[in-house]
Amino acid sequence: MTFKVYKLKKNQITIKESKKIFKFLSNNIKNSIFAVLGHEYFLELLKINYQNCFYIKKNNKIVAYISYINAKKEEKMRKILIKFIFKKFINIFLIIFNFKFFFKIHSPPTNFIQLVHLVIKLNKGDNNLKIQLHKKINRLHQQIITSKYRGIYAAHDNKNIIASKYYKKNNFKVFKNNLFYTFVKKKI
16 A cells, blocks of 8 residues: 555644654654643644645555644644743643754745654655655645745754654755754755
8 A cells, every 4th residue: 555645634632633743753753842731732743734744655654744834833733832931831841851942043045935844654674665755745845936035944853863863865955053953955
């Protein structure tokens, strides 16, 4: 069976419908902000950005999640983040202990849309499947780019060797790095 790309729909922004995607992200992104702030935070983000969220299934199982965000919605996302940090006092301590999140603050390149999530979970060994999936994702990148954008940019943890290899292999160029994160971009 081949891969099938699904665009998130407004009716999927419910606790029940978004749980599978949240679980997929939580299980596959170590130390994510979702693990700290929970499903309620994820749901709030979906409400403002579901139009740019996609997931890919193979054999009725989610194998990839891809989301993009523009600068205007990223600003809304920051406000939601601040609200959730202060909503529960304990969150302040959790964020402080995960202080490297603050190193993700950046100035985006002009006329680029941010690739917020690119989470892929395939069984190891089948390179043919990997190639097919990467082609699907690259087509999705091209569909997202409209006359508004020149390309896509992303940030990844410096310890994430898999992400680093993916971006190099797919011709993303480093435009900034710091102690914890590398920022890459690709003109499309």
